[in-house]
Amino acid sequence: xxxxxxxxxxxxxxxxxxxxxxxxxxxxxxxxxxxxxxxxxxxxxxxxxxxxxxxxxxxxxxxxxxxxxxxxxxxxxxxxxxxxxxxxxxxxxxxxxxxxxxxxxxxxxxxxxxxxxxxxxxxxxxxxxxxxxxxxxxxxxxxxxxxxxxxxxxxxxxxxxxxxxxxxxxxxxxxxxxxxxxxxxxxxxxxxxxxxxxxxxxxxxxxxxxxxxxxxxxxxxxxxxxxxxxxxxxxxxxxxxxxxxxxxxxxxxxxxxxxxxxxxxxxxxxxxxxxxxxxxxxxxxxxxxxxxxxxxxxxxxxxxxxxxxxxxxxxxxxxxxxxxxxxxxxxxxxxxxxxxxxxxxxxxxxxxxxxxxxxxxxxxxxxxxxxxxxxxxxxxxxxxxxxxxxxxxxxxxxxxxxxxxxxxxxxxxxxxxxxxxxxxxxxxxxxxxxxxxxxxxxxxxxxxxxxxxxxxxxxxxxxxxxxxxx
Ligand code: ARG
Numbered sequence: 260x261x262x263x264x265x266x267x268x269x270x271x272x273x274x275x276x277x278x279x280x281x282x283x284x285x286x287x288x289x290x291x292x293x294x295x296x297x298x299x300x301x302x303x304x305x306x307x308x309x310x311x312x313x314x315x316x317x318x319x320x321x322x323x324x325x326x327x328x329x330x331x332x333x334x335x336x337x338x339x340x341x342x343x344x345x346x347x348x349x350x351x352x353x354x355x356x357x358x359x360x361x362x363x364x365x366x367x368x369x370x371x372x373x374x375x376x377x378x379x380x381x382x383x384x385x386x387x388x389x390x391x392x393x394x395x396x397x398x399x400x401x402x403x404x405x406x407x408x409x410x411x412x413x414x415x416x417x418x419x420x421x422x423x424x425x426x427x428x429x430x431x432x433x434x435x436x437x438x439x440x441x442x443x444x445x446x447x448x449x450x451x452x453x454x455x456x457x458x459x460x461x462x463x464x465x466x467x468x469x470x471x472x473x474x475x476x477x478x479x480x481x482x483x484x485x486x487x488x489x490x491x492x493x494x495x496x497x498x499x500x501x502x503x504x505x506x507x508x509x510x511x512x513x514x515x516x517x518x519x520x521x522x523x524x525x526x527x528x529x530x531x532x533x534x535x536x537x538x539x540x541x542x543x544x545x546x547x548x549x550x551x552x553x554x555x556x557x558x559x560x561x562x563x564x565x566x567x568x569x570x571x572x573x574x575x576x577x578x579x580x581x582x583x584x585x586x587x588x589x590x591x592x593x594x595x596x597x598x599x600x601x602x603x604x605x606x607x608x609x610x611x612x613x614x615x616x617x618x619x620x621x622x623x624x625x626x627x628x629x630x631x632x633x634x635x636x637x638x639x640x641x642x643x644x645x646x647x648x649x650x651x652x653x654x655x656x657x658x659x660x661x662x663x664x665x666x667x668x669x670x671x672x673x674x675x676x677x678x679x680x681x682x683x684x685x686x687x688x689x690x691x692x693x694x695x696x697x698x699x700x701x702x703x704x705x706x707x708x709x710x711x712x713x714x715x716x717x718x719x720x721x722x723x724x725x726x727x728x729x
Contacts, residue, residue, distance in 0.1 A: 292353040297346040302389035331365040376475035380499040380587040384464040401609040413439040422629040429633030449515040460504035463488040467495035470586035500586040509573040512605045520566040523559035540618035572597035643694040
């Protein structure tokens with residue numbers, strides 16, 4: 260374990276030459292970022308290995324020096340292992356100074372050569388882009404699991420009738436599969452949005468140095484390729500101060516969290532005592548310490564609640580970047596905590612939604628009962644009248660009066676007799692009951708994207724194709 264005093268000396272050594280006094284402890288606490296940017300440890304070392312090769316190629320390092328640095332950096336990677344948390348305990352200013360100190364401890368003065376032609380400004384810009392790329396890949400994987408579970412459930416519940424709502428008023432019957440496929444469509448767009456974001460951040464800032472570009476003869480294209488980027492950045496001022504990818508990733512995360520919160524809210528309502536259309540597993544609900552009968556949808560409530568955190572991270576980041584002068588400013592250090600937290604929250608929430616969905620039960624009787632109730636077949640009655648030659652506007656008004664009458668009799672439309680119907684319009688026959696049947700209502704919506712079973716099956720097949728290769 261390195262003593263505090265030694266650390267303090269090294270802390271000063273990064274930029275201490277011009278200073279005659281060490282930093283006030285309160286400033287140091289405020290300024291240091293190691294307590295959160297330790298999460299960039301792997302990326303910092305990966306970038307350093309690539310940089311070591313680049314400056315070797317540029318003639319700054321001998322081959323042996325490059326080999327020694329590479330070996331020491333790889334050893335550091337081994338030592339970090341999976342658990343980066345302990346790095347956060349060190350006293351260094353940030354992850355870049357931490358890695359440099361550890362390297363110097365291993366290889367002595369040679370370690371001091373690595374930073375030639377590099378600045379922490381292009382270094383941190385690189386590290387964060389590498390981190391974003393990894394984080395996007397993790398989120399994409401989690402989204403695929405969620406999408407596959409949605410697909411599986413839409414197949415399992417194919418054709419199961421479910422109440423459809425607008426304004427949270429029962430509107431028209433749908434199927435539970437159709438509801439599931441609606442969320443599948445949203446999460447697929449979230450997937451595509453993240454893929455787009457990954458493509459857009461695919462340029463390497465390393466070699467931009469502090470702001471004006473490195474003074475060494477670095478092959479920046481080759482360096483970019485070696486780190487898996489499509490290209491290098493083409494303006495050094497932009498490269499060190501660009502955090503579009505952070506804003507964009509937070510924006511993708513926010514949209515996905517909004518989708519998740521709607522999914523959660525729907526299920527909270529459907530699971531409520533008032534609805535009971537679905538039953539959540541004991542595994543994702545909790546009880547009350549006072550009321551023994553309670554089974555609360557905590558997992559879903561937390562998904563809904565955590566949406567605020569992620570949207571807050573986005574607005575915070577936008578405000579941090581607003582009116583920020585070129586090029587690098589320390590304000591940009593504020594990008595990390597919220598990004599890390601938002602991406603962790605997003606991934607946890609996607610996984611939680613998948614878990615909730617895996618064990619969900621459909622209460623068919625309650626769902627059909629609700630789909631039948633609330634006069635959600637009233638539009639069909641209007642369509643029936645249209646078929647009998649009554650213009651739709653007029654039909655709409657007649658049906659409105661029929662519904663008012665049915666409510667007063669506490670009867671659903673399908674239980675009104677032909678004689679009762681004749682009070683409102685003469686030309687009525689038994690076919691009206693065919694129109695009012697749930698199955699027929701569903702079957703008639705046979706357009707692309709409609710609720711007819713054949714259409715939802717086509718949609719399931721389309722998604723099977725999409726998800727097959729993932
Ligand atoms: N910790 C800093 C950050 O996250 C690293 C870059 C520091 N650059 C500097 N010129 N002080 O932004």
